[in-house]
Amino acid sequence: MSLLHDSSPYTLVICEKPDAAERVAEALSEKELNITKYGNIKIFILKRSGRTYVVCSAIGHLYTVSSPFQKRYVYPVFDVGWFPIHMIDLKRKYISQRIAIIKKLAENADVFINACDFDQEGETIGFNILKYACNEKQTTAFRAKFSTLTKTDVQEAFRTTVQGLGIGLAKAGRTRHIVDFIFGINLSRALSESFHKFNQGYRVITIGRVQGPVLSYVINREVEIRTFVPTPFWRLHAELAKADSTIIAAYEKKRVLKISEAQNIKKRCRGKKGVVTKVTKSKYNQFPPFPLNLGDLQKCAYQAFGFIPSQTLRISERLYLNALISYPRTSSQKLPPSIDYLRILKGLQRDKVFNKDATEVLHGKMISNQGPKNDPAHPAIYPTGDISKYVLSSSENKLYDLIVRRFFAVFGEVAKMERISVTVDIDGYLFNTYGKQTLCEGWLKFYRKYVNADDKLILHLVENDELSPKSLVMEEKFTQPPRRYDQCSLLEKMEQENIGTKTTRANIIKTLCDRGYFSGTRIFATDIAFAVFDVMKQYSPEIISVEMTRKIEDNLDKIERSKMDEKIVIHQAVDQIMDSLFEIKKAEQEIGGKLGQAVIKTIHKQHRLNLCPICKKGFLIIIRSKKTNKRFVGCSGYNAGCRASAPLPQNGTVTSTGKTCSSCGWPIVNIRFKRKSTWRLCTNTTCISKKMVKKDEM
């Protein structure tokens, strides 16, 4: 029985997400759009050039790689295949109805069009649906390729569909899933099983092909920080005045390595007048930025709004589905004229926020700056010029503003700047200061909000000007350890090293955080992370090496370009894994012990507050009473006789601030409640300064 009333054959269009299906159907429909609902699932039926089109959608992947052997501890696992997700993940039962509907719709269709996102992931989603739900239509189906969901682009894509277009992409995508599954499941099971056998309880300890190198970047940085030895140096600044205005000039040597030398300079220069010996003005150009790719967008959004990369990806996807921006999962930094600059700018003119700037760009030469990076599937991210169908959320608005202003900026003229350097001689010692100013604003006028390009004004000085002394400061400084990674700089590192894909990078970092390997916004590696890293380094060093995973990325690239057979890549992965598993199995007991200790240490650290102010030997820790199931603060030296204890509020999440109360020396904790309010509180109930202060007020 057909799902449709009409039994004549039709074209079945498969989209990646429900919102995209609705957009595609609206764009294609010549008259009214017929919507049929099966439970929550919408099917769109429309007429186009006398032919019936049925538009349906996936919700991301409907099929996943798995193994028929579902026992948690069994490894190695090499017998893998593609399965409907609902068979593997019971929480996603709703997928079964969607697959059933697509299967039914496929029965009476005679033409199939894959309209999923055009990249490895989208191609894999479409390929699997065509293969498993549409009875092997993956090679005969047509491909509609578009970079925005605007009416014009979608219509153009359907006028120019091609048969068998993305097969290379799909093969590469499917191989990536299989290889990553084989690495992930086997290594994680081997580690979890080692833990399970020699410790109480069960804990999932994961490591994967891309997780490995990312873990190693963070650990290496952590080691650099923890083993850091600072060395001292000194800096000198002179404050000098001309009439009522002052300048601050720095001694020409940025680091004076001996205190005696610094003291000597200070002694010689203090109270002496300065003479301007040199004023140089140099003009330089600041070129417009490149069009945005996903990585750039993630970086800019982190700097401007503090959005973590996975958040930016999510928000940009919503903007894409709302047809406000082009497809965000792109590595391209190029905007070809074929996207129709004129139409976009005219569209943006309709928005009163952007009207003035859009008009200005329209009056210019309209030549876009282009970056070096390319992506065969999509251009860089750009606004479509369409008007939103709903009121944007605050974060959507922020990201959209950034994308639109960046779009204007790439059309902007070169900004012309001037740098003024002044050298002052004080008793034979040279001190420098500088200023800068904008001569011609160019592209900065569109994008100043998002770049640090403020002018630094400086007193007007000419050679031989005399300056009177105000003060001379000598500062003791120390060399600094390298900065910790944050989610954004780690993503940048992955990009530089070509690890993972533009789509997966943000989620790999998130997984490592969720697993308890990383903590904090400035990323710290936990004891578990160290234990997993040490184990891998000893027994399977290839997994945490960048070389191995990069070689696989290169091979996946070759598959995409039909230059390599996917079986070779899978076989190589299996060989690699077998060697590693063999080594891990041999040392199972030792590995289990190490992991167990690390897990205990990490949990202890999470519960440990500061040194006990009563016995000054033990540590105050957060304890949950076995009798009452209530939490309180107690001393780790209880068995040695210390009875220090204090009650804690029973609601909210308690975290250590690492700080102690200035009145009584007891630890201060943060208590975070739902709806985001945070309290800072001294744990000592009898503290004289006893007060609860809302964190925001401090």
Add this chain to the structure above:
Amino acid sequence: MKCRICKREAIEHNSGFCLYHNECITKIEADFEKWQQAYGELNWQTYLQRLSERPETGNWTKECCYFLKKRKEA
């Protein structure tokens, strides 16, 4: 053999320290000369004391400072 500071496995050439603490000790010893030159006169104990008090100093380096100080005192 275990590391004398953290009980991790000590590295092979019998230093008595794990890889990480061994690295700290090497760095602490190597940079002593830089500190001496910087301050003119500076003895080993004061150096360890000042180094352990700096916020920039790594946690493992601090552990080594405490260890080295105690060893000298003992």
